[in-house]
Amino acid sequence: MLKLKIETLSKEAFAPFGDLIASEGHDFFMINNGSTRRYHRLAEVETGTEGTPIISIFRAQTLPMPLRVRMMERHPLGSQAFIPMRGNPFLILVAPPGDDLTSSQLRAFYSDGSQGVNYRPGVWHHPILALTDPDEFLVVDRAGPGNNCDEFFFADSEEIVLDPEH
Numbered sequence: 001m002l003k004l005k006i007e008t009l010s011k012e013a014f015a016p017f018g019d020l021i022a023s024e025g026h027d028f029f030m031i032n033n034g035s036t037r038r039y040h041r042l043a044e045v046e047t048g049t050e051g052t053p054i055i056s057i058f059r060a061q062t063l064p065m066p067l068r069v070r071m072m073e074r075h076p077l078g079s080q081a082f083i084p085m086r087g088n089p090f091l092i093l094v095a096p097p098g099d100d101l102t103s104s105q106l107r108a109f110y111s112d113g114s115q116g117v118n119y120r121p122g123v124w125h126h127p128i129l130a131l132t133d134p135d136e137f138l139v140v141d142r143a144g145p146g147n148n149c150d151e152f153f154f155a156d157s158e159e160i161v162l163d164p165e166h
């Protein structure tokens with residue numbers, strides 16, 4: 001059985017998978033006559049030449065935990081950002097882009113609820129892993145032509161477990 005280690009989310013740790021969307025620890029400049037900090041260009045929205053960036057809200061239910069991880073997905077044509085709208089912690093499960101996904105590449109992270117993430121195109125990720133039921137996330141991703149969602153299923157013989165309590 002592979003019990004996934006849950007790492008603290010940071011800009012550096014998440015860099016192989018995309019961008020951390022958080023004000024903490026990020027540069028800013030003042031706008032609005034000095035009343036507002038602008039944490040500028042935290043992430044880039046990628047939609048390819050034919051796509052359109054869109055904003056949606058995901059109202060997610062929690063999955064039974066500990067979770068048996070059976071699948072991952074990726075969006076080859078565009079990025080996908082998840083920003084927590086209610087400040088609740090949530091989990092992120094990712095793996096580097098590529099066609100030969102193996103469970104040894106999986107990386108799990110814990111967001112404290114003040115941090116969002118932006119998956120770069122092609123980065124493998126598990127569908128949203130809310131820890132509060134329900135929870136809401138602002139999602140910025142791509143609408144447009146072409147297949148933008150590949151799924152990968154691990155073999156039944158692979159027992160991969162994600163346990164937020166450990």
Ligand SMILES: NC(=O)N[C@@H](O)C(=O)O
Nearest residue numbers: 073080125126127128149
């Ligand atoms: N399918 C969809 O819109 N959501 C997934 O991409 C996800 O990452 O949750």
Ligand code: NI
Nearest residue numbers: 073075080125
């Ligand atoms: Ni996705």
